[in-house]
Amino acid sequence: MSAFEQASSIERESADLYRAEVQDGWDIAGNANGGYLLSIAARALADAAGYPHPASITAHYLAPGRPGPVEVRTSRLRKGGSFATARATVMRGERPILAVLGSFTTLPERSDDPGEASATDRVDAVPPELPAPDDCVATSVGPVEGFGFNHKVDLRLHPGDDFRSTPSGEPRMRGWFRWPDESPIDVMSLMVAVDAFPPTIFNARLPIAWTPTLELTAHVRAQPVPGWLRCQFTTRFITGGFLEEDGEVWDSSGRLVAQSRQLALLPKPR
């Protein structure tokens, strides 16, 4: 079992009730990463739905995720055709910390064969251009204490988006994603990848220290093949105290495997 599989594993206690453990060390400043929390809920929902892959999944973040035991209470609303829809609440004691709604299916096995694309397929986009991983900037540096999550993922930021040296002025983050133990990227790994990068706002030259996520939706478009994920997150609208972050995640064969959008809150400037 990979480190990620172990950290996001669930145990079925009874129909519609799962137990899991939010592990220590998947946090930024004490709060568990939102994608990591989502992966726990997604595993429980996939089991409850009876299909392994979330086609579309939405989480609303209700309270910070601290290390410790959680309960995932699920309810399957519909199963039919090749999809099932289910919802979940992740509870820490009596406190809900995450509300999730998703539709699950079985995505086709992927190969590197480009000939498998259907006659109706059409892509009006290209993967982000990135220097090779070793020519990008690793974020897994600095103290583990308080920044554990940075050491649980292997992120390589595009040098032009390395806000820690020079914010680019563009609210964008581009880079590579893999697991530090190089375990295969599966569909559940995408739940983490869509929320693993630093906030786009860190490149916007605004005096903002953090942007809490209100809601995150991910569409999984295909099972990824092994290898690095190529990721891009952009923000076009910083207005009225909100900003969106649009994510694209491409696998090493050049296929879009996930799209994401989150709505985050913009605190008043310091």
Added chain:
Amino acid sequence: MSAFEQASSIERESADLYRAEVQDGWDIAGNANGGYLLSIAARALADAAGYPHPASITAHYLAPGRPGPVEVRTSRLRKGGSFATARATVMRGERPILAVLGSFTTLPERSDDPGEASATDRVDAVPPELPAPDDCVATSVGPVEGFGFNHKVDLRLHPGDDFRSTPSGEPRMRGWFRWPDESPIDVMSLMVAVDAFPPTIFNARLPIAWTPTLELTAHVRAQPVPGWLRCQFTTRFITGGFLEEDGEVWDSSGRLVAQSRQLALLPKPR
């Protein structure tokens, strides 16, 4: 009460239970429009949440909406700060037709004063360029029978996107939206606007008759001022039997008031 307010009105029966009527005539081919169904759920959720405006709301479509009575079963998961999160299931008899999850708030009253933008506001986009409404193509033509929804909204398609004369080749729909009775566009109207336009795929020159919506998420970014809404829906990825539709809705003062994304299913070509 406007025609839309009447058609989407709810009645609180007890804590967490609302009754509504899916009205005849809001359908395409017998199935109620998805945005209209969402507006019913959103009204019940806003009441249950204790805040009037959905900041982010997600619906999963479980079964077609036919005219007749429905129950909206709600549950508020959290209220605190300036947001509340709640979920709902819209039931026709014992059959769930819509599952919804949303976070609600009170958005500021809007004015036409551009000076109200905060120092941190930033918009990297412009509203779609459209000919004047009377130089666009009205979709409220043709039979009411089986196309009632087209007569419940006043849509004016960009002439370049009028798939009925010549599909453009680009999976995109641009146009104006208002209510036929010119009643004010409020936040709940946006629930309809984000799903009112014909599928983008109709302009893609693919032999596809319909793309059922699996999931729709809308972010409301501001209260609209009165007047026509300027709308744009685009698709960049038609892959693996799925396509996304990204929507932007701008009010007549030139502000983005809503963003939307839906995941739809691509049936096998005819």
